[in-house]
Amino acid sequence: MVTVRALTRNRVETYMQLAQELRTMPRREVMARRQGAIVASLFYEPSTRTRLSFETAALRLGARVVGAENALENSSAKKGERLEDTLRIVGSYADAIVVRHHENNTLAEVASLCPVPVVSAGTGAGEHPTQALLDVYTLERELGRVDGLHISILGDLRYGRTVHSLLYLLTQFNGVVVTMFAVPGLELPSEMAASLAADGLRLRTVGTLEEALSETDAVYQTRIQRERLQGEDALSLAGLTHLGVEELRRLPSHARILHPLPRLDELNPELDHDPRAAYFRQAENGLFIRMAVLDSLLKEGIS
Amino acid sequence: MVTVRALTRNRVETYMQLAQELRTMPRREVMARRQGAIVASLFYEPSTRTRLSFETAALRLGARVVGAENALENSSAKKGERLEDTLRIVGSYADAIVVRHHENNTLAEVASLCPVPVVSAGTGAGEHPTQALLDVYTLERELGRVDGLHISILGDLRYGRTVHSLLYLLTQFNGVVVTMFAVPGLELPSEMAASLAADGLRLRTVGTLEEALSETDAVYQTRIQRERLQGEDALSLAGLTHLGVEELRRLPSHARILHPLPRLDELNPELDHDPRAAYFRQAENGLFIRMAVLDSLLKEGIS
Amino acid sequence: MVTVRALTRNRVETYMQLAQELRTMPRREVMARRQGAIVASLFYEPSTRTRLSFETAALRLGARVVGAENALENSSAKKGERLEDTLRIVGSYADAIVVRHHENNTLAEVASLCPVPVVSAGTGAGEHPTQALLDVYTLERELGRVDGLHISILGDLRYGRTVHSLLYLLTQFNGVVVTMFAVPGLELPSEMAASLAADGLRLRTVGTLEEALSETDAVYQTRIQRERLQGEDALSLAGLTHLGVEELRRLPSHARILHPLPRLDELNPELDHDPRAAYFRQAENGLFIRMAVLDSLLKEGIS
Structure with a gap:
């Protein structure tokens, strides 16, 4: 989910309906949905509110989160690692990756090389x-x-x-x-x-x-x-x-x-x-939409 | 819980007694108390030990944690967002918020605008x-x-x-x-x-x-x-x-x-x-006191 | 686990065998192994990939994680706190501590003062x-x-x-x-x-x-x-x-x-x-080796 250009109306309706359902379901029931899944959140451009919204969404689904609050400063990106290498490696640990990136187009270009679903949390002056x-x-x-x-x-x-x-x-x-x-x-x-x-x-x-x-x-x-x-x-x-x-x-x-x-x-x-x-x-609606997006992307149950 | 000035002796005794109970209860029993709750920890002034103490306290109660290690540098605060806006928004994701703030009085002034309980983790040269x-x-x-x-x-x-x-x-x-x-x-x-x-x-x-x-x-x-x-x-x-x-x-x-x-x-x-x-x-006592404070503020069970 | 010099062949074989077992076991079964344990990860030198690998390893075992992405900048280390004090204090919250340190030998010198097991995640130009x-x-x-x-x-x-x-x-x-x-x-x-x-x-x-x-x-x-x-x-x-x-x-x-x-x-x-x-x-193998190391160090069950 790295560009709105790829979203059909049908898909948007499905997300909205799922967001609505997740909002009204008992919390315990929601937390049982993605128990054991691991979501990585990589913020190359810090954004506390958006990150907390995504991470809370993952936790509310029962998933667990590993994250980088300031991935550009604090990671191999500083040593010159390409985003696609990072996504391939983190994609071998995690079941989905949320990425905020400082460049407009890089994420959309390389997301398909990642072995697990990638969700954009905003890219430069590009998309959100x-x-x-x-x-x-x-x-x-x-x-x-x-x-x-x-x-x-x-x-x-x-x-x-x-x-x-x-x-x-x-x-x-x-x-x-x-x-x-x-x-x-x-x-x-x-x-x-x-x-x-x-x-x-x-x-x-x-x-x-x-x-x-x-x-x-x-x-x-x-x-x-x-x-x-x-x-x-x-x-x-x-x-x-x-x-x-x-x-x-x-x-x-x-x-x-x-x-x-x-x-x-x-x-x-x-x-x-x-x-x-x-x-x-x-x-507040953002929390439920992000729950709907992550829920859809994470595999059902973790065997 | 943003100032000691609001704490009565009775409340202090209650916290100490609860800390003592949580310390001696079996861990599994303690972890069942606040299952599913989300605690946000926002540190506008970094403090690894205090943050880890609060976050461990939340996890030991069965809650889950989203956090910002360096919220001033890495968040909308840098873009000029007022603390009360941040608290209102994060308060729509989380069930309680732990805040370390760099100014003496701001947190005490705006905490009541947050829809969920706020706990001070220290404010400037003010209180702790x-x-x-x-x-x-x-x-x-x-x-x-x-x-x-x-x-x-x-x-x-x-x-x-x-x-x-x-x-x-x-x-x-x-x-x-x-x-x-x-x-x-x-x-x-x-x-x-x-x-x-x-x-x-x-x-x-x-x-x-x-x-x-x-x-x-x-x-x-x-x-x-x-x-x-x-x-x-x-x-x-x-x-x-x-x-x-x-x-x-x-x-x-x-x-x-x-x-x-x-x-x-x-x-x-x-x-x-x-x-x-x-x-x-x-x-070490700090861990149990913070468990007592968070346990008291988090709603019983999450429906 | 702060130096390879202390690892016998027998211990290495045991880790490799356990890594192999954890890789093939059902995830839910693995997640039941260290339920309730707390792992702290302190990175004095940022390294997103290594940190995420360790933190995911802990989460996959059912443990929960508190961490510092940039402990040197964001913590008491900046105020001059010695590593051994930090380890003693964090060791009173957590059940194991993963440390990446910027100096070659300090961690190996002080790890034994920590009340819980310490795992090196790399030290300066020293070991990994x-x-x-x-x-x-x-x-x-x-x-x-x-x-x-x-x-x-x-x-x-x-x-x-x-x-x-x-x-x-x-x-x-x-x-x-x-x-x-x-x-x-x-x-x-x-x-x-x-x-x-x-x-x-x-x-x-x-x-x-x-x-x-x-x-x-x-x-x-x-x-x-x-x-x-x-x-x-x-x-x-x-x-x-x-x-x-x-x-x-x-x-x-x-x-x-x-x-x-x-x-x-x-x-x-x-x-x-x-x-x-x-x-x-x-x-990817790193994830399973780190799961094996953490699993071995964390106490069986948390009473």
Whole structure:
């Protein structure tokens, strides 16, 4: 599971349904499912939240975990070992490997050389497939469907790997309309927009936050890495997509606010108590989606 | 459990009694207590010994552990995520969270926003509640009581968070007399001394190591961080509270030597074989106190 | 288990036999063997592959693991704590401790002060006992015996701890002949050669790669750390022992290629599909040898 491009709608539905089942089953029953399996988690780029989410998912299934919190600094990668060698070796110990990698494409290129299933936990500015799955699962849970939704995406559409993965996954659904309001300079790359349109996704660009917030079902806010912005106006530009109580007056009452987290100041904590704020529930949904992905990949029982 | 200030005597006694029970129960029986629970350990300030003590405590109860050895460097904290966001998210995966934090007060301020119990594993120069509990548990085990003990504290009374937490916890006991012999410049802050006295603790200051060692029931030695000492005389000043075989001639035969460890040269290894040297037993007691704390906080059974 | 020097042939045979049994037993049965035991893994020098191999070995036996991925940076060692203090304290939590240490001899000197068994996972430029065991186990599995084998060792015979441990272990077998082809400047230290010869190992030096590859049963390739080589000719010298498809024409068809991994360019990936390439199987063998070592050291059952 190293790219959303390989996910069919059917597969996505299956993951969402399994996530839902695992959420409601008694914990002890869930823990009996993958007893004795070993999951390795290799984070070449540290990310405590994503790692803990995956590792907890494995443990909740009864599997056991070995991991590297900072594999680039603390491992043979520093001595120059190629990722495919590491995957082959770790794949002879473990029953599945979760990898966060700092390069965009290396993981997708070499994953097939690993003797056990590999799950991407995000790759450079490339993809973050389980994030896209949990985003879609959150839309489904919060709004009852994904087909036909109007989704507004704010902030950084250029570098954010979560946005890119989500957009590719949304092409699997029917009639989704995506409204984009990017910080100037952080617009969606035009080749990607063309590719998404060719896959049937309806994309439109608006010039004000107001337009993005009215008549939408879900706002997807993103974190802007300041170092991406050049020049004097950077700070004020970043503020263009800020969401606070004032801005939310324009958001329909049935709509939801999503964010892949961590957030900086683009999402005011004063919103946390608003019932439309779905981002903490979204993070929790990630645990169940990752359980569903790992459960599907791990062999049934360990003989 | 983020501050000793919230611990009543009754609660302390309960923890000590439970620690004692968990120590003597068959291991298999203990491991059945919290089967299936997930404990997250987030160390924003690395501390291998304390982390391993907490994580072993969780595993011995049958829980499973996800952890971050160096959460400040390796996590979203570096991207600017606030601790309360991290706790809310990790609290949606885990059943309890152990946190070591580098700032004095942040953890105590935000712990209540976390949906699951939070345990402090030490905060900056602030508190170290489980260390204080294990110190008191060690006094109880080694000397049969805490009430009425004469305790001498040496070295760094200014910055040592373990000393501060211990002193606050001792206010819960009756008739304790604390004798302080600090390295010059590292005396107990006067406001803290006033606050402790107001809570009924009897504090006295002596001018020589001999006075601190004679007529005492327990000597609490501390590590002095050289960088705390200014000026030329630093090294010789640090040596004032050194404990070796020679100094111990003055210590009553029933008395005990405690130290939160790690030690540098303030505690000569030649003392290790002296039956009064209780510091390694003290470290071991920490495991059982932490088991008692985690056992109390984790829900009974996981449905 | 901190040095191969203390391993008798009988003990080596026992480990290999147990490794073989653990490999073929049903996983569930193996996982019942050391249920409830706690293994601590302390890596003062990061090494993800070796650590994951040991930790997986412990988990596969049913034990649970607490670990430090980067113990030197993240622990009291930084505050100056001596290794023996750490081992005494961690030894009061855990039932066995796996240690990778950056110094050559410290671990062997202090391991006996630890209250529980200590296993070396490699020490500086000193030893790597379980690597030597898995090397010998690989020879046995691939070639049916160790006695009487002709083994060619290439590359760095001076600093490589895996080579040193393997050579010492081979003195326990009969009639082994070792052919050495070192990069100039990286020859086996003469005192070590004398010591090995005194223990009955037959060592010979050849001047060309061709001689090392013809008439041998196993080639043991090693990684050369560029920084070990001085002067302008370093790169070309390092290339002297390079193995590719061309060089392998000289290797007998029954022979095997071993490598402790990670590899750099001294072992061309084009060899990976050659049936004589045993290095990935060798890495997998490490898991079972480490299971055998840990299983032997952990107390039977945990009461």
